[in-house]
Amino acid sequence: MSHEIDITGLSKSFGQGAAAFQALKEIDLTITSGEFFTLLGPSGCGKTTLLRIIAGFELPSTGTVRINGRDVTSLGPSKRPVNTVFQSYALFPHMSLSENIGFGLKMLGKPKAEIRATVDEMLQLVRLEAMADRRPSEISGGQQQRVALARALAPRPRVLLLDEPLSALDLKLRKEMQSELKRLQSETGITFVFVTHDQEEALTMSDRIAVMSAGQILQLGAPQEIYNTPVNRFVADFIGDTNFLKLRVKAVDAGMAVLELPGGKAAQASLPDGMRPATGALVTAVIRPEQAEATGADEGDLHATVESATFFGTDTHLHLTLADAQGFVLRRQNRPGQPVPAPQSRLGLALAPGALRVLED
Template sequence: MSQEIEITGLNKSFGQGAAAFHALRAIDLTIATGEFFTLLGPSGCGKTTLLRIIAGFEEPSTGVLRINGKDVTGLGPDKRPINTVFQSYALFPHMSVAQNIGFGLKMLGKPKSEIKATVAEMLQLVRMEAMADRLPSEISGGQQQRVALARALAPRPRVLLLDEPLSALDLKLRKEMQSELKRLQTETGITFVFVTHDQEEALTMSDRIAVMSAGEILQLGPPQEIYNAPVNRFVADFIGDTNFLRLRLRVKAVAAGEAVLELPGGKQASARLPASISPPVGSLVTAVIRPEQAEPTPAGQGEMQAVVASATFFGTDTHLHLLLDDAQGFVLRRQNRPDQPSPAPGTKLGLTFAPGALRVLED
């Protein structure tokens, strides 16, 4: 697979000297052709700045940006084979849907017949044929979203940038557009760079995710890896729900990347230990386990013992808020089944989990 976007040693700061704000620090990143790549992080983490630098709306303070092997640093947005779907859609209010979609091609100086054909094709691609002559103010938010997509796709860019494009839609429409986006990406084969703060959106759509915080990329990998093997506390906390436990390290490096921890109640369990950290034996470490990766057992059995403090019903499943033997809290996700009512507060139960579910994390 060839490299579509190549970013090396990129820094971006706003302001000068001691008052300077470092929006991006030492970003190195390659995005492959045809990839659905997501920049994920809380607001202010630098993901939108990075997107704006790729689009050409901002210049990096230092570093190089290559698109399809060509250095585009210093080129304006109108000189890059990249189009953007804006968070606010930014549809031109005085132009019809068709004129909006055809704008990029018109600016590229394409002949009228070609513009007409491409616009028709794009309208069909986003299923908006019936709306061609409407003004943006005359269509719904979801339809505006489709038009914004079609407008950005019409010039056949090498890369499509999407800046939180689904954040203004309601939940049901958002779900629809998620699969729509994925379909469009597969059909067109264009590289998508998607910016979001919604971890679920990132997990369901992306080929790879870069989790960002404070201007840095903390972890880069496929959704499964990000979810199952978060590199630090921030990533574990930001992606999905997780239980953080303070546990004592008993044995280090049983095998490569493995350790033994002492659980509340005294039993010992093996946990994965990333090679990057090396806490001393006998010290307290932070370990994580996902709420759905532990299972309830009858009281007295399993690795840990717990008491149900409360339960929250979520439809498909119930979150049981438990207190462990040493008073640490633990959330257990239990799928709802009509034949198994969820245990009442005060119920004692045991907990077991698959080997490898428990991970030691860098603090």
């Protein structure tokens, strides 16, 4: 696995003096050839700035960007083997779809026959052969999205940068384009760097995810890793749904803590590296809503009262109150004939082994 993009010590500030805003703080990042890499974070976290620096639209304040080993930090976008799919698509309105797709190759000075062949191939790849001569204003948003992809892929860049490309599409089209993107990525073998604030999109599409907040990368890893072992409260909260419980430590032993659960029982929870809370201290423990199971009222690790239930089709979210008045959300998969517990009914919760984790705040 070779390094496609190497980013070292990258910072970016906007403005000067007291009004200065630091959009990126000392980012170090390596993206591997051929991977689907996602920058995930809330708006304003710096993910788009990072993408724009890789594309060459912004100069970093400090640090370097290498693409395929070559230092491109000071090169303009037209000199980088990188193409961008813009959030607004930025299709040239005065050109036909073919002209749009062929623009990069034309600027590279490729022969006409080669341009035509590549444009045809790209139109086929995004299934828009029949619309080659239309203008961007004459096709739908989803089709425009595909043209933007084809235009960026046509010059065969080493890296394709995608800036929230699906955010303007409705849900159904977005799902379609997600699998379309995956297909294009595996067919072309091009490295994709994808920016999104949609955690579900990131989880389903990425090989690796960098979760960003306030100009820093908080966690970098495969989707499962990020979902199952979030490093801090922000990541746990941002990716998926999480129950946060304030619990007291009864004992600590080799990366594990025994926590006292509301209602008096105890459960084991993993500790993050280097954390060794004192016995009797209050810590934050997390557990995903689907990692507990409802049991009879007097069984299980926890006892809870049902406040309300929300039906989601595939599953039902039960909003519960634990014995010490902390809230807990339980996600239960729906099965035929399964009754929805009535409000104020009582039930027990069995925690899945290893599901409970202590987090640093």
